[in-house]
Amino acid sequence: MKGALLLTAFAASAQSLSIPSPLRQGIEQIASGQNPFATAERYLIELAPGDTQWVTDEEKWALRRDGKRFFDITNTPELGLSQQSKSQATVRFPKKTAYNESVNPLLKELDKKQMKGHLATFTDFHTRYYKSSYGAQSSAWLLDQVNQTLTAAGVGSVRHFEHPWGQHSIIATLPGRSEKTVVIGAHQDSINLFLPSLLAAPGADDDGSGTVTILEALRVLLIDEDILQGRAENTVEFHWYSAEEGGLLGSQAIFQSYESEGRDVKAMLQQDMTGYTHATLEAGEPESVGVITDYVDPGLTSFIKEVVSTYCTIPFIETKCGYACSDHASASKAGYPSAFVIESDFKYSDKKIHTTEDKMEYLDFNHMLQHARLTLGLAYELAFAKFD
Known part of the structure; x- marks a missing residue:
């Protein structure tokens, strides 16, 4: 009032x-x-399988403020259609980790100072809203950081996956012996759900934390000589998606492209929000990695639990997040096995997201290091896994 x-x-x-x-x-x-700043343009969203409606941007943000998640399928109506006309072979994942001797020395190379430095710059952009000039600028900066990481290692390639709204997604590729592909993802955009085009959205946790977590895992993965020499069984890609906050727009565009090209994606892991532990600890609960169990591939999720138990020094906790709650949902819709991990039990996750208060000062970089350990361990294990 x-x-x-x-x-x-x-x-x-x-x-x-x-x-x-x-x-x-x-x-x-x-x-x-x-x-x-509202426009009359309308978008077709999917709130649940078969539950669609046309909305404006402002109606989108009202739904998000009310805790509703959705796909914006306006430009990706064909995503997943090819899967309806053919039976999808089940991907078999390892039962146990197998490359401990290679991964354990790499874990010691993970550096939270690297993550802090990158996140400090990333959150300095006024917003990373996907329709803003800041969103385009932050994406260009991130592409440069990934390119520097690959150039320093002398391997791999990175490119923008272009989108019409201005902020482009980023794909880094580490070729293996086959075109079977393992994807590690995070989303790069941020949003202030009250006035996205005007108000600040530092997006430190959502999803600056996931962005720098997987970037650090990529840097350390590139220390391994077998990865550098292309001796991994499978190709590994790192994705930073645009416009997750607008309805998984960037990841849908990528996985619709992969589906139409017949790309053989064996696994996709999403890291979205990896840094907030305060609510968990305030509740007297142990610090843990939240492993999402709804709308995910059960085999991949089971293996991720093994990876957490092997390579992290904190336990996992099973939790749920609902339909279309992050970019892994786009991979699933395209018929690819996907999984999602988050900073905690979902009920204790960061409530400052989508506001001006989603800042670095509230994050726990030691916890982010645990997510980096998980990411590095999973990427290495699946890079060398022998899929049928």
């Missing part, structure tokens, strides 16, 4: 001051409860 009165007073003052007309009109619209 107090905020509304202040806005009304500010709008009245704007009329008597030398404030440019467009800005004055925007202030007056906000004061009257309107969103001056």
Whole structure:
């Protein structure tokens, strides 16, 4: 109520001051409860299998503020259609980890200072909203960091996967002996759900934390000589998706492309929010890795539990997040085995996300290091796994 009165007073003052007309009109619209940045364009979203509706951007954000997740399928209506016309062979994952002697020395090379440095710059962008110029700038900066990592190792390639909204996704590829592919993903965009085009969205946890976690895992994976020489059985890709917050737009575009090309993706892991532990510890619960168990591949998820038990120094806890809750859902829809891990039991996850308060100061980099250990261990194990 107090905020509304202040806005009304500010709008009245704007009329008597030398404030440019467009800005004055925007202030007056906000004061009257309107969103001056809203557009009439409508998007087709899917809230559950077969449950679709047309909405505006503002209606999207209202749903998100209400805790609803969805696919925006406006431009990806064919994602998953080929899977409906053919039976998908079940991918068999290892029962136990097999490369402990190779992975354990690599774990010692993971460095939270690297993650802190990258995240400090990444959160300095006013927002990483996918339709903003800041979103495009942050994506260009991230592409450069990935490119520097690959160049220093002398192996692999990285490219933008372009999107019409301006912020492009990023794909880094480490070739193996086959085109069977293992994907490690995070999303690079952030959002302030109240006024996405205007308000700050540092997005430290969501998903700056996942972004720098998998970047650090990539850096250390490239220390291994067998990876450098291309002796892994499978190709490994690291993805940083654009526009996750808009309805999994970037990941849908990529996996629709992979599906149409017949790409052989054996596994996909999403790291979305890896740094917040305060609520867990306040509740008297042990610090743990949250392993999502709904809308995921059970075989891959079981193996991830083994990886956590082997390579992390904290336990896992099973939890659920609902339909279309992060980019792994796009891989699943395309028929690829996918999994998702998060910072905690879902009920204790960060509530500051999607606001100006999603800042680095609230994150636990030791916990992020645990997620990096998981990412590195899984990437290595599956890079050398012999899939049928």
